[in-house]
Amino acid sequence: MAAELVLVGCGNMGYAMLAGWIAAGHLKPEDVIVIEPAQALRERAAALGVQAHEDAAAISDAEAPRLVLFAVKPQSILDVVPAYARFSDSATFISVAAGTPVATFAALLGDEAAIVRCMPNTPAAIGKGMMVVYANAHVDTATNAHVRDLLAVSGAVATIEDEAQMDAVTAVSGSGPAYVFHFIECLTAAGEAAGLPSETAKLLAMQTVYGAASLAAQSSDEPGELRRQVTSPNGTTAAALNVLMGEDRLKKLVGDAVEAARLRSIELGK
Incomplete structure (x- = not known):
């Protein structure tokens, strides 16, 4: 029987996405196959009720999946992906590997392969992520919608039509959590310098950022108006x-930071 999903790589991001899909009822454990070479991670996945194997050779032709999701490190792509080319006629391939263009997957899977590139960020692990999706011309409308529905379990989903924009996406939302974490660090340190106990300063900084972001997300007012x-x-x-x-000190600083990340993303994608 064909599998609904083959998840290739079940580290923290892959596992969080899989657990979310199963908990939300979007996938049944018996419809999922996990390929994960690390035994501890494989056992963790198997505890969710899915099939878990060490490599792609364990997938039979009869289990040819509807979706294959690559949640592996970018440096592993060239070694890992070719083993799944045998499913190119029937499967849609999804990648959450940073900085790896669709062309790289097409070279490994075939020019006619249906490929979706997704840039998530780390809050996806708690269902608060930002997922940005680019699909090539071989992904049909129904599959595109299905993929978006799956990803929405992990947070908000946006679509881009020009893959070149993925470098800007990486710089804003992909790397963005690190900018916010550093702001929390700085606000905490400033609170300590102003005389607050460390734990109090940390709590004030984290809750203020969390509360302000939540208010901005729920309010009909623009952030600028909320600031005013x-x-x-x-x-x-x-x-x-x-x-x-x-x-414009902060505006310029953030702009320079995002541009540095965007240019580095371009370099890594070459």
Whole structure:
């Protein structure tokens, strides 16, 4: 019987996505095959009720999957992917490998292969991720919608029509959690420097970022308007924003950071 999904690689990201799909009822464990060479990770996957094997040779022709999802490190692509070319006539291939273009997969799987490239970020592990999807012309409309529905279990999903935009996606949402984590670090350190106990400063920083992001997501007001609502003329917030926004300091800094990440993404994709 054909499998619904073959998950190639079941590390933290792959496992989190798989567990979410099963918990949400989008996939039945008996419809999933996991290929994972690491025994501990393979056993962890098997505990979800799925088939788990060491390599692709264990998949029979009768189990030819509808979807094959590669959740492996980019440096493993050339070694791992060719073993799945035998499913190119029937399967749609999905990659969450950073910086690896569709052309690389097409060279390994065949020019007619249906390929979806997805850039997730780490909050996908708790269902709060940002997944951005690019599909080549061989992915049919129904499969595209099915893939989006699966990915939506892990967070928000957006689509781009130009794969070249994936470098900007990487720079904004792919790498973006690290920028926010560093902001939390900086705000925590500033709180400590202002006299707060370390644990209190950490709690204030994390909850403030979490609460502000949640409010921005749920509010009908734009972030700029929410900022203005918090800022009383000549008040404490205005004093702080004079530092952050004066001469567009923070805007320029963030812009430079995103551009550096985008250019590095381009380099890694060559």
